[in-house]
Amino acid sequence: xxxxxxxxxxxxxxxxxxxxxxxxxxxxxxxxxxxxxxxxxxxxxxxxxxxxxxxxxxxxxxxxxxxxxxxxxxxxxxxxxxxxxxxxxxxxxxxxxxx
Amino acid sequence: xxxxxxxxxxxxxxxxxxxxxxxxxxxxxxxxxxxxxxxxxxxxxxxxxxxxxxxxxxxxxxxxxxxxxxxxxxxxxxxxxxxxxxxxxxxxxxxxxxxxxxxxxxxxxxxxxxxxxxxxxxxxxxxxxxxxxxxxxxxxxxxxxxxxxxxxxxxxxxxxxxxxxxxxxxxxxxxxxxxxxxxxxxxxxxxxxxxxxxxxxxxxxxxxxxxxxxxxxxxxxxxxxxxxxxxxxxxxxxxxxxxxxxxxxxxxx
Numbered sequence: 001x002x003x004x005x006x007x008x009x010x011x012x013x014x015x016x017x018x019x020x021x022x023x024x025x026x027x028x029x030x031x032x033x034x035x036x037x038x039x040x041x042x043x044x045x046x047x048x049x050x051x052x053x054x055x056x057x058x059x060x061x062x063x064x065x066x067x068x069x070x071x072x073x074x075x076x077x078x079x080x081x082x083x084x085x086x087x088x089x090x091x092x093x094x095x096x097x098x099x
Numbered sequence: 100x101x102x103x104x105x106x107x108x109x110x111x112x113x114x115x116x117x118x119x120x121x122x123x124x125x126x127x128x129x130x131x132x133x134x135x136x137x138x139x140x141x142x143x144x145x146x147x148x149x150x151x152x153x154x155x156x157x158x159x160x161x162x163x164x165x166x167x168x169x170x171x172x173x174x175x176x177x178x179x180x181x182x183x184x185x186x187x188x189x190x191x192x193x194x195x196x197x198x199x200x201x202x203x204x205x206x207x208x209x210x211x212x213x214x215x216x217x218x219x220x221x222x223x224x225x226x227x228x229x230x231x232x233x234x235x236x237x238x239x240x241x242x243x244x245x246x247x248x249x250x251x252x253x254x255x256x257x258x259x260x261x262x263x264x265x266x267x268x269x270x271x272x273x274x275x276x277x278x279x280x281x282x283x284x285x286x287x288x289x290x291x292x293x294x295x296x297x298x299x300x301x302x303x304x305x306x307x308x309x310x311x312x313x314x315x316x317x318x319x320x321x322x323x324x325x326x327x328x329x330x331x332x333x334x335x336x337x338x339x340x341x342x343x344x345x346x347x348x349x350x351x352x
Contacts, residue, residue: 031258048256051134052159055113058137076142080336083138 009099015092022060026053039089046087061095069098102160105179111160112153112180113137115145121213122149122186123350126177128195128219130267132159135194135335143343147351148190153180155197157270168279170203170286177204181211190350192216194335199223199286205299206291216300216346219332222312223283287312292319299323300349302342304330324349 010018016039024032027049035047043049049057054075061071074094075083102109113133123144125136133152141150154161156168156176167173177200181189188211193201198220205212255263270276286292299320303313305327317325326345330337 027258045256048258050255050259050262051138052132052154055134055137056160059113072138072142076139 010096012092012096015095016088018064019088019091022057022064023047023049025060026056037088039092040087042085042087044084044086065095065098069095071095103180103183105176105183108156108164109162110153110156110176110180112151112184113141114152114184115141115150117149119145119147119149121147121350122151122189123346124151124153124177124181124186124189124191126191126193126197126200127152127155127158128193128197129155130158130270131195134159139339140335140343140346143340144347144350147347151180151184151186151189157266157274163269165273166275166279168274168276170199170283171207172279173200174204174207178208178211187211188213190214190216192218192346193220194218195221195332199283202292202295203286205295205297206289209295209297212297214299214350215295215297216302216349217313217316218302218342219304219307219309219334220312220316221309221332222315223280223286287316287319292316295320296322298349300346301325302334302345303327304332304334304337306331307334308332 020032020037023037027047035041037047041047043054043057058071058075061069065071071094075086078086101112101114103112104110111133125133125141125144127133127135132154136150136152141152144150155173156162156164167176181187190213191201191204192215193199195218198217201215201217202220205215299316299322301313301317301320301323303310303325307313307330309332310327313325313327317323328334328338328341328345335342
């Protein structure tokens with residue numbers, strides 16, 4: 001079950017580890033093992049996540065951070081090109097700034 | 100992930116702005132999923148409405164099912180979903196095959212529908228779509244992705260190609276989808292379409308192969324308005340903000 005967890009402010013490395021955990025939960029360990037996930041990894045090209053997987057990933061962020069972070073609202077401000085080029089580092093920065 | 104039981108199957112739903120007085124329910128198209136609305140269209144509508152999205156059976160993160168891809172079964176599912184969410188009446192929008200489900204819903208259960216938005220609903224008599232099912236193969240999918248999805252700018256890698264291939268193989272070879280589609284080929288000529296009296300917004304791409312169907316529906320449905328937006332059949336991906344604003348304005352006024 002996804003639950004809202006109250007968090008103290010996380011640093012960028014901790015956010016990166018949490019994002020990697022979410023990505024693993026969404027696409028499966030067998031695929032993640034073959035990937036070198038870095039902050040530069042893009043969601044669509046490098047991680048090959050499709051839109052329904054990004055929905056799952058967004059839901060995990062919402063469940064973890066609650067109202068602290070409007071992740072879907074942030075994504076909805078992007079056009080298709082920006083979404084395609086979205087990388088992990090941009091998300092880490094966004095979450096870091098929101099905390 | 101929010102999963103609820105509908106007609107004994109697990110259905111993935113997403114809801115935004117649950118406290119709002121009126122609800123807009125969004126139906127995606129065949130071989131797609133609720134993400135077509137999730138990122139842009141739904142958040143725009145959620146500024147004024149409770150928004151409900153769901154994955155059709157065997158699509159997105161909803162459970163696989165062998166039977167029941169005809170419009171009656173699809174609208175039975177939708178009724179059960181409304182009941183589960185305690186929704187008596189809604190504004191309803193559907194894209195592509197979801198647009199046909201929306202039209203069927205408004206004709207079967209007019210008391211449950213306030214306004215109707217139909218995006219790029221095709222004529223199910225069109226044999227091209229069913230031909231795809233006959234000719235389907237992995238090579239076909241690769242060719243299709245390479246040549247016909249360029250207008251959505253999204254390129255598929257190997258893992259996605261495998262995932263999609265598995266979904267198509269399941270739907271085409273292990274379910275009743277093809278027979279159910281053939282059975283619906285005369286749906287738009289059904290008398291129930293011409294007696295629809297719900298305010299209906301028809302949204303079609305100016306370059307879409309389905310635009311003629313939109314023009315035809317506009318003549319048939321009494322209280323309809325057809326708006327052509329730049330793009331082809333993929334307008335929810337190409338022009339999501341335009342569509343979101345148009346639907347929001349239509350449902351509000």
